[in-house]
Amino acid sequence: MVIQLLGSCMLQAKKITCKRDHRVLFEELSFSLDRGSALQVCGINGAGKSTLLRILAGLYEEFDGEVEWDLEDYPLFSGHRAGVKDLMTARENLLWAANLYGQNVSRDEIDEALSQVSLNGFETVACGAMSEGQRRRVGLARLYLLDNPVWILDEPFTAIDTDGVLRITQRINEHLAGDGVVVFASHLEVSIENMQKLELAR
Amino acid sequence: MNILLATIRRDLLLHFRQPADILNPLVFFLIVISLFPLGIGPSEAVLSSIAAGVIWVAVLLATLLSIDVMLKGDFDDGTLEQIALGKQSLLVVVFGKVISQWLVSGFLMALMSPLFAMMFYVNTEGMIAIAVGLLLGTPTMTLIGSIGAALTLGLKKGGVLIAILVLPLYIPVLILGTAMVESAVFGHSYTGHALWLAALLVLSIGFAPLATQMSIRISLSQ
Amino acid sequence: MIFESFGAFMHMGGHGQFVWCAYGIATLVIAYNVIQPILMRRKVIALNKQRIAREGKL
Amino acid sequence: MWGWFHRLGSPKSFYEISGFLLPAMFALAGVLLVTGTVWALGFVPQDYQQGHSVRIMYIHVPAAILAQSGYMMMAAAGAVFLIWRIKLADIALQCAAPIGATLTFLALVTGAIWGKPTWGTLWVWDARLTSTLILFFLYVGVIALRSAMDGRESAGRATAMLAVVGLINLPIIKYSVDWWFTLHQPSSFSLTEKPSMPIEMWLPLLVMVLGFYLFFFSVWAVRIRTEILNREYGTQWVQSL
Numbered sequence: 221m222v223i224q225l226l227g228s229c230m231l232q233a234k235k236i237t238c239k240r241d242h243r244v245l246f247e248e249l250s251f252s253l254d255r256g257s258a259l260q261v262c263g264i265n266g267a268g269k270s271t272l273l274r275i276l277a278g279l280y281e282e283f284d285g286e287v288e289w290d291l292e293d294y295p296l297f298s299g300h301r302a303g304v305k306d307l308m309t310a311r312e313n314l315l316w317a318a319n320l321y322g323q324n325v326s327r328d329e330i331d332e333a334l335s336q337v338s339l340n341g342f343e344t345v346a347c348g349a350m351s352e353g354q355r356r357r358v359g360l361a362r363l364y365l366l367d368n369p370v371w372i373l374d375e376p377f378t379a380i381d382t383d384g385v386l387r388i389t390q391r392i393n394e395h396l397a398g399d400g401v402v403v404f405a406s407h408l409e410v411s412i413e414n415m416q417k418l419e420l421a422r
Numbered sequence: 423m424n425i426l427l428a429t430i431r432r433d434l435l436l437h438f439r440q441p442a443d444i445l446n447p448l449v450f451f452l453i454v455i456s457l458f459p460l461g462i463g464p465s466e467a468v469l470s471s472i473a474a475g476v477i478w479v480a481v482l483l484a485t486l487l488s489i490d491v492m493l494k495g496d497f498d499d500g501t502l503e504q505i506a507l508g509k510q511s512l513l514v515v516v517f518g519k520v521i522s523q524w525l526v527s528g529f530l531m532a533l534m535s536p537l538f539a540m541m542f543y544v545n546t547e548g549m550i551a552i553a554v555g556l557l558l559g560t561p562t563m564t565l566i567g568s569i570g571a572a573l574t575l576g577l578k579k580g581g582v583l584i585a586i587l588v589l590p591l592y593i594p595v596l597i598l599g600t601a602m603v604e605s606a607v608f609g610h611s612y613t614g615h616a617l618w619l620a621a622l623l624v625l626s627i628g629f630a631p632l633a634t635q636m637s638i639r640i641s642l643s644q
Numbered sequence: 645m646i647f648e649s650f651g652a653f654m655h656m657g658g659h660g661q662f663v664w665c666a667y668g669i670a671t672l673v674i675a676y677n678v679i680q681p682i683l684m685r686r687k688v689i690a691l692n693k694q695r696i697a698r699e700g701k702l
Numbered sequence: 703m704w705g706w707f708h709r710l711g712s713p714k715s716f717y718e719i720s721g722f723l724l725p726a727m728f729a730l731a732g733v734l735l736v737t738g739t740v741w742a743l744g745f746v747p748q749d750y751q752q753g754h755s756v757r758i759m760y761i762h763v764p765a766a767i768l769a770q771s772g773y774m775m776m777a778a779a780g781a782v783f784l785i786w787r788i789k790l791a792d793i794a795l796q797c798a799a800p801i802g803a804t805l806t807f808l809a810l811v812t813g814a815i816w817g818k819p820t821w822g823t824l825w826v827w828d829a830r831l832t833s834t835l836i837l838f839f840l841y842v843g844v845i846a847l848r849s850a851m852d853g854r855e856s857a858g859r860a861t862a863m864l865a866v867v868g869l870i871n872l873p874i875i876k877y878s879v880d881w882w883f884t885l886h887q888p889s890s891f892s893l894t895e896k897p898s899m900p901i902e903m904w905l906p907l908l909v910m911v912l913g914f915y916l917f918f919f920s921v922w923a924v925r926i927r928t929e930i931l932n933r934e935y936g937t938q939w940v941q942s943l
Contacts, residue, residue: 239855241853241855242695243935244936274643276502277507279503279506279642279643280506280622280644281639282643282855283855293508293509294506294507294508294509296507297503297504297507299498299500299503300499300500301503302497302498302499302500303499303500303501303503303504304500304501305436305495305496305499305501306499307436307439307440308432308435308436312435314431316428316432318505319425319428319510320425320505320508320509320510320515321505321508321509321510322425322509327505335445343569377563411880419785498799498931509858549859553936569867573847573860573863573864577850577851579850580850583846583847583850586839586842586843586846587843587846587847587864588840590836590843590868590871591838591867591868591871591875592837593836593875593878594871594874594875594877594878597878597879597881597882598878601882601885622874625874629870633863633866633867636784636863637860639788639861639875640755640856640860641856641860641862643855643856644855644860645744645745645747646744646745646746646747646776647744653744656753656754656755656757657748657754657813658751658753658819659752659753659755659819660754661905662758662815662816663743663754663755663758664817665814666758666762666811666812666815666816667739667743667761667762667810667904668776669812669815670761670808670812671763671827671839673805673808674735674808674917676804676898677804677917678802678921681924681925681928682924684848684925684928685924685927685928685931688928688931688932689930689931691935692932692935692940694910695935696935696941697805699864
């Protein structure tokens with residue numbers, strides 16, 4: 221994962237080939253991403269969007285080809301599942317997420333992140349008692365709390381209302397402005413500048 | 423270092439908020455042990471001779487029952503992915519999870535074991551030997567069990583599979599533990615056995631978390 | 645040949661049954677290990693023919 | 703030197719090389735096994751203690767040796783796959799497991815049959831038999847994990863990890879079982895000690911062991927070739943066959 225690249229190129233994907241039970245998902249896929257740019261991965265269900273994102277995140281390792289990040293650690297990944305514990309409250313979940321990043325965050329930073337995803341008042345509610353949409357927003361609150369130059373978001377807008385989508389898009393633009401990189405899979409049309417589209421055929 | 427403590431605190435918190443996952447194996451341990459006198463008959467000579475074997479096998483099975491809880495919950499709700507992709511090393515978090523899992527399973531059984539030894543008419547030296555043996559043996563079981571749990575993450579019928587994968591690896595601990603109690607009951611010294619158990623423990627502390635961490639990454643890769 | 649007659653060879657001083665039983669099982673195991681892969685091979689080749697027919701030649 | 707290692711690593715070249723060597727290996731294995739069997743059955747003098755039942759040793763010992771070294775070879779293939787991600791090592795591991803398991807089963811059965819005339823009971827908790835039984839469980843574990851993870855791409859790495867973990871534990875299990883055996887039955891004759899055999903007894907044993915090894919490699923190679931065809935059917939060279 222740790223390979224220093226020259227210039228502003230953050231991600232270099234070379235000839236990624238991936239087969240899943242004898243079915244070729246994608247073959248010889250190569251692309252690169254500069255800092256401050258975004259990549260929207262679209263394609264019908266089962267085209268391998270999630271697999272590609274998991275490959276870029278470093279989770280899925282059963283592929284040929286190379287993925288080189290100009291990055292110390294792993295990207296920030298938000299997958300299909302929200303990634304929050306039902307037994308823990310929103311605040312505890314975010315505290316744990318911060319622990320994983322070695323960032324000691326104060327309580328009001330967490331509350332601030334929660335209010336950004338319009339969950340103020342839900343700080344001490346156990347995630348199990350929340351709706352799926354709220355749980356996903358607790359997961360997405362990580363975007364406001366943790367600092368990681370690269371975000372990989374798999375269908376970030378599912379179960380999110382239109383107002384939430386606008387907020388997240390605006391947050392993504394902020395992140396890109398700060399020389400961050402965002403790779404996300406979604407079929408929604410979102411207004412994000414400096415964005416390339418990658419259509420997965422099949 | 424604080425990620426280790428944070429992991430232990432988090433896991434213990436989760437265990438106490440959902441005690442069923444922890445209490446069930448302990449109740450299982452209790453029931454299995456009390457089945458044997460019913461099955462074999464209450465004669466003192468027979469019971470005291472099989473006490474060590476029964477208690478150790480019961481602990482073994484109870485540990486196996488409770489081991490996949492350690493990772494399955496986090497795997498199902500996606501938090502294991504976040505841990506694997508966090509900046510903190512997965513090895514330390516795995517180690518913390520194993521410690522917290524041991525505290526709520528093996529450690530408790532080791533503390534309760536003198537009670538059950540009494541049910542089997544074991545003399546006091548035997549009781550102490552069982553408790554010490556279990557204190558040294560159960561962490562090794564949890565460590566080795568965590569490898570099996572990590573390998574079978576995400577499999578539908580993972581529970582039984584863990585037993586098949588991991589039980590053969592428990593045999594050295596079982597042999598040493600039961601032999602230790604046997605020599606204690608006859609009044610011989612059992613420090614040799616205890617040292618061997620400790621050596622196995624140190625070996626699995628060294629290797630098992632490494633294997634578990636790699637196995638988690640393998641299981642997440644799907 | 646240390647046995648006088650074929651009968652003695654079969655009987656082997658009372659242990660014949662065990663020795664022949666062991667060698668019988670050994671031959672079975674060896675036969676299984678030789679035949680099973682060959683059958684598998686035929687099955688895979690047939691399967692491949694189907695797959696190639698279905699997916700078209702490279 | 704590494705060129706050779708990687709060349710062999712590619713399924714295509716392994717397929718060609720093994721195709722060339724296989725007939726010779728099978729023939730040699732057959733010859734060795736037949737001569738060994740005839741020699742063991744017909745020409746080896748009977749043992750003063752066990753009489754003719756000692757002939758079972760000529761099946762039991764090679765099978766037990768193959769069972770153990772089979773597991774080591776399988777685990778080595780696993781380690782190679784985990785470290786260098788050579789696909790052939792994964793195929794080798796997957797194909798070695800069933801052969802090893804059947805040979806361990808053979809070692810167990812022949813050991814039990816050998817026990818019958820010597821001790822009157824089929825199963826005796828002898829150190830070697832017990833560790834062979836545990837080895838059998840390890841094989842079953844590898845096969846069970848493999849079949850449980852069948853649909854998944856990461857099945858190979860998971861089984862390789864299990865095989866390597868099993869390999870690390872193998873000596874520990876062996877010594878603890880041996881120690882346990884001496885603890886409970888210190889005096890009686892055991893299968894494990896190899897009594898110093900006169901030459902006319904261990905020579906056929908050597909022939910049988912070599913025969914078994916060659917048999918193992920040739921059957922292993924056949925399975926690997928089949929699995930290569932199964933996995934690489936999409937490639938050009940496979941379709942041309």
